[in-house]
Amino acid sequence: MSETAAKPVVLTCAQPTGRLHLGNYLGAVLNWGAMQDDHECYFGIVDQHAITVPTVPADLRNNTYLCLAQYMACGLDPAKSRLFVQSHVIGHTELAWILGCICPLGQLERMTQFKDKSSRQESVGAGLLTYPVLMAADILLYNAAKVPVGEDQKQHLELTRDLAQKFNRTYSETFTIPEPFIAKTGARIMSLQNPAAKMSKSDPHAAATVFITDTPDEIRQKIGSAVTDSGSEVRATADKPGVTNLLQILSACTGKSVPVLEESFAGKGYGDFKRAVTDAIVDTLSPVRERFALYSTDRTELDKVLKLGAEGAQKTAYKTLSKVYRKVGFVERPR
Numbered sequence: 380m381s382e383t384a385a386k387p388v389v390l391t392c393a394q395p396t397g398r399l400h401l402g403n404y405l406g407a408v409l410n411w412g413a414m415q416d417d418h419e420c421y422f423g424i425v426d427q428h429a430i431t432v433p434t435v436p437a438d439l440r441n442n443t444y445l446c447l448a449q450y451m452a453c454g455l456d457p458a459k460s461r462l463f464v465q466s467h468v469i470g471h472t473e474l475a476w477i478l479g480c481i482c483p484l485g486q487l488e489r490m491t492q493f494k495d496k497s498s499r500q501e502s503v504g505a506g507l508l509t510y511p512v513l514m515a516a517d518i519l520l521y522n523a524a525k526v527p528v529g530e531d532q533k534q535h536l537e538l539t540r541d542l543a544q545k546f547n548r549t550y551s552e553t554f555t556i557p558e559p560f561i562a563k564t565g566a567r568i569m570s571l572q573n574p575a576a577k578m579s580k581s582d583p584h585a586a587a588t589v590f591i592t593d594t595p596d597e598i599r600q601k602i603g604s605a606v607t608d609s610g611s612e613v614r615a616t617a618d619k620p621g622v623t624n625l626l627q628i629l630s631a632c633t634g635k636s637v638p639v640l641e642e643s644f645a646g647k648g649y650g651d652f653k654r655a656v657t658d659a660i661v662d663t664l665s666p667v668r669e670r671f672a673l674y675s676t677d678r679t680e681l682d683k684v685l686k687l688g689a690e691g692a693q694k695t696a697y698k699t700l701s702k703v704y705r706k707v708g709f710v711e712r713p714r
């Protein structure tokens with residue numbers, strides 16, 4: 380245990396929202412996986428966050444398993460990291476309550492994501508407003524030093540840092556102040572049909588998004604119909620956003636730099652280029668798809684993984700929670 384205790388703590392969480400796509404994989408999950416050997420990693424599936432907007436119970440349950448199977452297929456390893464479901468660990472909502480008591484209401488009302496989501500909701504639950512406080516609890520409960528997040532979550536991480544500092548000032552040094560972690564190699568993958576928009580699972584155009592479980596045939600069709608740009612040169616320039624996106628995908632899949640790839644396609648057309656992109660994606664995703672087929676059908680095994688993850692996470696969570704309870708002046712629970 381002492382050898383893992385020295386490793387910096389990494390935590391990230393995701394809502395169980397269905398299928399992962401190539402952008403999630405190349406831009407995020409691949410990088411999380413790469414941190415597992417030299418960090419103490421916590422990867423949470425946040426079902427308590429998911430219910431801040433209306434959800435269908437059966438979908439939530441299925442998506443939670445689906446999410447776990449996909450993460451494992453992408454290389455998150457329950458033997459190295461703690462893969463857990465938020466509602467399985469006592470401490471997230473408990474700590475969120477305490478942080479909520481020191482969190483200025485105005486700061487929550489100013490959150491971009493709250494304003495955005497609440498404007499699309501007929502009735503707005505209090506949970507949607509306090510969502511970022513629960514996220515702060517997710518992070519601080521494990522004393523995470525690095526938190527891999529996308530651009531859209533940076534404001535929430537800023538709030539987490541503010542709350543940690545305020546708690547430390549008010550009650551004495553307790554929490555590590557977390558840093559956002561943006562991977563150097565994190566590729567920003569765009570829609571195959573509109574390279575000005577990020578690749579998204581909810582894109583209405585079916586050919587815009589490659590899912591990690593797509594078959595080689597589906598991948599071939601989607602890359603075949605991906606928008607390219609006028610001209611025939613394979614170059615990553617501002618006037619070629621479609622080709623640039625495909626070059627970035629190829630680069631992320633092969634590990635070769637964009638300039639090296641441009642060089643290798645000099646004098647060749649889009650046909651050769653698209654074949655190479657297709658092959659690279661198929662090679663990258665085939666093992667992922669095969670592992671997913673194995674894991675997703677075995678709920679017994681997935682439940683075992685969740686048990687292991689919850690036990691690992693709970694150990695750390697209890698430590699932090701009892702420290703926090705003591706600091707705020709709660710009387711110790713009689714044993």
Ligand code: TRP
Pocket residue numbers: 390391392393394425428513514517518526527528532535
């Ligand atoms: N809010 C994040 C999202 O929607 C998910 C999340 C919840 C999270 N808790 C977290 C991300 C803690 C990082 C750390 O993407």
